[in-house]
Amino acid sequence: MKFAERMNRFGEGVFSRLAEIKRQKLEAGESVVDLSIGAPNIPPAEHILDVLCKEAADKNNYIYAINDQKDLLQAVSQWYERRYGVNLDPDTEICSLLGSQEGLAHIAMSIVDEGELVLVPDPCYPVFADGPRLAGAELYYMPQKKENGYVIRLSDIPEEVAQRAKFMVVSYPNNPTAVMAPDSFYEELIAFAKKYDIIVLHDNAYSELVFDGRHCGSFLRFPGAKEVGVEFNSLSKTYGLAGARIGFCVGNPEVVKHLKLLKSNMDYGMFLPLQKAAIAAITGDQSCVETTRAAYEKRRDVLCDGLSAIGWKFPKPEATMFVWAPIPESFTSSEVFAVELVKRSGVLVTPGSAFGPSGEGYVRMALVQDEPELKQGIAAIDACGILK
CATH class of the missing domain: 3.90.1150.10 (Aspartate Aminotransferase, domain 1)
Known part of the structure; x- marks a missing residue:
């Protein structure tokens, strides 16, 4: 073989x-x-489990979902407005993921061709690099150094690298370094992406797990962010739904459109009871x-x-x-x-x-x-x- x-x-x-x-x-x-x-x-909280169990017992929910249900898309839009102050069009700016890992593994295939350059953090969650590798991309590691508070210094990226780059992955709060990035970083990131025509993917899986009275928002709340990229979010840690595999890609309509097209050739959508459980999680009691x-x-x-x-x-x-x-x-x-x-x-x-x-x-x-x-x-x- x-x-x-x-x-x-x-x-x-x-x-x-x-x-x-x-x-x-x-x-x-x-x-x-x-x-x-x-x-x-x-x-997960009891009200989420109750909905999941009820919907899983409904024999009508075992058909292919094919698409995200309108109720789910509307719920995600309302969640982002309430929690992050970000307006999202339910029809064009939201795509469900079978867990963020699935989306991170596949999105590069919808953006880069063999040999094109992708910028990834270093150190980083492994699939940030593995997804582009699957797509045949060349990687450039952006160091997250202790002396810089483990935040990427975009000014250190060589001009020739920035000009070649087509796509970049960023994530704060960060896994594995566990730090947050200041607002100034995101403002610089958006300007950098616009200057070099680079698509940005910001992974925001840990926005609720911040400590000592700190607060974390969304990359998309910054002016111009939606023009250059998307954000991944997940219900795994925040709502205890890790094994259920529920995540979302939200933001730039063109990036979302191409990811939806790719996924339409790879899966048949999220299991309907999980869509209902996701709605219960993000619209229900947030205590x-x-x-x-x-x-x-x-x-x-x-x-x-x-x-x-x-x-x-x-x-x-x-x-x-x-x-x-x-x-x-x-x-x-x-x-x-x-x-x-x-x-x-x-x-x-x-x-x-x-x-x-x-x-x-x-x-x-x-x-x-x-x-x-x-x-x-x-x-x-x-x-x-x-x-x-």
Whole structure:
């Protein structure tokens, strides 16, 4: 058998090694505290589950959806107006996604041809780069450096690169660095995109998970944003619907139109009960959003304060459900540290190198365990002596 050469661009690598170590530990009866994958464990609110269960029991809902229901498109439009102060045309500026991951994996295919250039953050959520790779694009990594607050400096992008670029991905609050970007960045981003005729995709999956009284809006609220790009949003973290795979691409009508055309040749739309559940989530009682945010902020404090107390010190994240931490000075490889950490303590984290070249020297920890498990992990890290 022969397979596509494009698959050589991908690999399981360290994730397979870490998963195997986890399996061996669990089979040996040892405990593992898994902070590696950002899989939320906070379930949806009851009013969302009630609608999902009711609609799933309706035999008439098992036909192909084909298109987004008008009620869903109207609900998303109202949600963006109420929450972000952004006006969206339900018919031309909204497209549902079978989870943001699906959209991020495919949208580049509707924008770039083989060999064209895409700008991606570094470090970044892997599919930001993997989606363009699937489309055959060439990548240029935009460093997110500690000395710049992990915010991209657009002025550092070489002129010849900017002129070649057709598409760029940006995301704040950021995964994995867990920082927010100032308004001035978005203003500069829009001007940059207009100057070089670059389409912008802004991923806004973590706009509700911001801490210490901060507030986060939408990229599209800035003048000119809709002229240059789109925003991805997701109900996975905010409403606990990660496994249901519900996301949206909103903004520039031409970008949305081309993504809809691509998707019409790839899937038959979102399962109707999930469309109804999405409507219930974004139009119903929003107190669950604050409850979820508060839970992640408390977990952040438990993990960061606990690690600081045992000698692993770093700034607390401003937002998201992740902690971005430098590895101990005694290690030079994030992958080596992550493997050694799980072997010695049973705590599983993701090496920063998995997020791109600039991720080396860090690990990402996901706040996906309850407080007792986080405290257990802290104690195990302290006891194993890896920080000494």
